[in-house]
Amino acid sequence: MKSAKWWVYHLLVGGFALLMLYPVIWLLMSSFKPSEMIFVTAKSLIPDPWILDNFSKGWEGIGGNSFGVFIKNTVVLVIFTMIGQVISSAFIAFGFARMNFFGKGFWFAIMMVTLMLPYEVVMIPQYIIFSKLGWLDSIKPIVIPAYFGHPFFIFLLVQFIRTIPRELDEAATIDGCNTFKIFYKIILPLIRPALATAAIFSFYWTWDNLLGPVLYLNSPDKYTVSMALNMFLSNETVSNWGAMFAMSIVTLIPVFVVFFLFQRHVVEGISTSGLKG
Template sequence: MKAKNIKKLLYHVLVGGFAILILYPVIWLVMSSFKRSNQIFVTAESLLPSPFILGNYAQGWEGFGDYGFSTFIGNTLVFVLFVLVGHLISCSLIAFGFARLKFVGRSFWFAIMIMTLMLPYEVIMIPQYIIFAKLGWLDSLKPLVVPAYFGHPFFIFLLVQFIRTIPRELDEAATIDGCNTFGIYRRIILPLLVPALATTSIFTFYWTWDNLLGPVLYLNSPSKYTVSMALNMFLSNESVSNWGAMFAMSVVSLIPVFIIFFIFQRYVVDGISTSGLKG
């Protein structure tokens, strides 16, 4: 028993040490948000701020010009909401088609979709920009939101794998009861797809909330800026960068991410583990 307790102690010490090592950058970010901007990198080896100030948060929350940081958070929430709805609707429908419907070239088109996962965004960035410019969609959320309603290959693959674990006997029973194809999707598949949809929602939230390249390409008006763009505005090549305010608002922007993770972390694990049970 003593040897077993020693192993447990060593295990927890080792895991705790790795956790501290991984979380140290976040801890340093939080502590630095309470330092003066001119002291953050000068006293980088000192974790605790001296003196301890709250002015960075007040200054950062004021934002830029007529737009407070709350405006940027609101823009990002709207952006995330529209993309999230688009991914849930389009990816679940497309995944249902690949997993349950039989049509000519199904395997071919599924393989093509999987191949698009290997395409870097930089490959399609310029053609997409030209298309959206000709449509007159620049300086709006349309180029960032509309593509979400045409599916995302990663989430489609995830949902297809999950749907394949659902017995087809449920579809047959629903057909006998009078359900059509869409009825099977809405009444049978969709309720059972909740864990995978939760995983899709969480990853969509993370990736959209942190997205910087897309908004930088298509948004020009400060009133439409997202959180990631607002954080970048604290840096300046011509004058002194306001690191304190940027770090403070970085901490604020991390709060929704941590809240979502701690509330829905069980769904992330369940959705990913269950989606890989059947190929």
């Protein structure tokens, strides 16, 4: 027979889980309500009546572009950004963790300082630079900087690589491996949990990013899902809350799928480190 402590623990955890999930449940239920009734019947969670028009109207999109166009744009942006951030961060982290060069500590400290800088500090200088390069109204200002590393991912990977014994590098050198082969054949396979963690965080941050696309994308056919959701709200006419909530549910599906499929890698990447011996 299970003890009272077990029941109390699970009741508390379940209660907190429902409390945390309530906004998502409310969002889901509201997506089946008429727009004009969402806030009128906000205290009533169950829709009455249930309607599906919000999903069809929301999928029609904005400016002659269906919501599928915005999802496609976001997927392309996420893939290129994620690949760039993970690969470049792995290279840079390997350099900081394994190679000796003049001023390594100084440059690592500079890199850590950039991690603490809010984006608003560099937003205007970056916009001026990209404007002079003619990159506005394209994904270049968002994607290309990703191929120069991300400070958080670099720091995560450096700490992970430092736990891998250097004897493996020395043994590989004796076998005739150069620096690149050591990185490719020794380090990369051992840091897969950390790479997976970086990729998942990159996916989340890029998928939800609104400020970057708003700054650099002007054409409606290049909008991302975050921009499209924002366009359902209007200061001049009636906001289409129902369509926005319905499409918000649609955009949450990839996030939940990625989380449930790869949550084990996130835990491994944060809680484990290199080799255990």
